[in-house]
Amino acid sequence: MNGQLHGQWYRGGTSKCWLFMGDEMPTDRAQIAHALTAAFGSGDDRQLNGVGGASSTTSKAAIISPSAIPGIDISYLFAQVGIGRSAVEFTSNCGNCASAVALFAIQNGLVRPTGDLTTVRMINENTRSVLAAEVATPGRTVPTDGSETIPGSTMPGIPVDVCFEGVDGTSTGELLPTGKPVETLAVGSRTVRVTGIDAGAPACFVAAADLGMTATETQAEMRLRLPELIGIRELASAAMGLTLPGEEVSPAVPKVGILGRPCDYTTTTGERIDASDYDIAVRMVSMFDPHPAIGITSAIAAARAAFVEGSLVRDLIDPDRLDPVDGHALIRLGTPVGVVACRVQVDSAGDVTRLGIRRVARRIANAAIDLPEIDLAATHPESTLPLVG
Structure with missing residues (x-):
């Protein structure tokens, strides 16, 4: 069955990523992977049949949902989409894309501007890291463009300070998983x-x-x-x-x-x-x-x-x-x-x-992506992340 994904294409730092609301995606990660590989054209090393950028820094996605965790505004699942193979990695996080996720949250009404700087508190579902991103919102307005640049890109964007909190051992439970510093x-x-x-x-x-x-x-x-x-x-x-x-x-x-x-x-x-x-x-x-x-x-x-x-x-x-x-x-x-x-x-x-x-971020496009042979009937409006402290 053919389907369609409604996504927004963002630049975050030195990466580009497609961002989707949680209620636009299938219920589990296997289905999400199926949808993303079809959307990105992952089976081809040039991703010609999809929206992927054919490099590891431009073949990324995140699925964003309002969070039910007190003190956390949104949760997001990061996906590194394969190039030349139909596979998706859900094992890590991307701080560059996190800057885009924070801007997305403000531009799509998930978080309202609170002053010249607006803090978006996020939890990454892959690693359970908590991030606090400060987005420039001058005069409590929703930003649409910016003039700041960073190393790696001469193109300007909206400033976003991405801060990681409580980073130690978020994936393995240990800061030094081997038990030694070296x-x-x-x-x-x-x-x-x-x-x-x-x-x-x-x-x-x-x-x-x-x-x-x-x-x-x-x-x-x-x-x-x-x-x-x-x-x-x-x-x-x-x-x-x-x-x-x-x-x-x-x-x-x-x-x-x-x-x-x-x-x-x-x-x-x-x-x-x-x-x-x-x-x-x-x-x-x-x-x-x-x-x-x-x-x-x-x-x-x-x-x-x-x-x-x-x-x-x-x-x-x-x-x-x-x-x-x-x-x-x-x-x-x-x-x-x-x-x-x-x-x-x-x-x-x-x-x-x-x-x-x-970092800096900006929205590039808002698009409906046609998918071949994908069943998107089942969706998940809520984050699947267990409530954690």
Whole structure:
């Protein structure tokens, strides 16, 4: 039976994602995956028969519902839609898309503007992370356009500060799922040091030096090392308890990337970045390709790891950068597109309570998407997330 999805296409940060209301989608995740792969044209590596953008950062979706949890405005289920294969990953979160979700909530009347800044409190159904996004709503108006830019895009958008709260162990129950700040993995003939951390989303950071790298490599240079990095992701997934022996490893989690000390490098747009401009170099993998910038959940995990004694980030970063001023520290990450800063809030006991990154978002289109052979008769107006504290 043919069906139709009514969705809105948004840019959030350096990603693009289709956003749908919960009552537009089928009841369970298998049906949602079926609908999304049809809508995106996932079976084709160019996604020509659908609305997908044929890259990991533009083949994303979120399903949004009002929340029944006290103090939470909305819940959303994030979906990483396959490219060249009809599959959907529901195992992670996307902070870039979270900025779009917050703007969507205001533009679609789920949250009313309360002042020049409006806070949208959200819970991510994939990881159960709680996010608070501050959206610019000048004069308590619903914004339609903005003029701010971020590293990775010269195109302007509406400013959104995305903050993660209570990130420790949201997916696995442990901040350090391997039980150690640094784990050693045997990858072919190499032995590499990794920090596996669950902060906002599970991530595995590799010491670039162990791979003969600097973490300032170009996209082309990173692409040559993908087999090794994907192999490390598979080993780390088992070490972090994300997969059992014989289970297929998710291409989405753990997030995997390399870390190095600051050194001069040139961004993908030709901008020269001086070593003094940032605190740690990071290059990440997105599914099966180098990430063109950095995923926000990866940035959050890296910044959180800076405050874990013995972690690779902690050992590579200048200790002075970890001293909070007025309860905040700023961790600057050197990425392929430039410096991305993560603000870390620390309480009087030295514990990390909140991490945030500045994004921009805008609505691109409002559309009805025709679906072949999809039964959309059953819908779920309520979030399926259990009530949690």
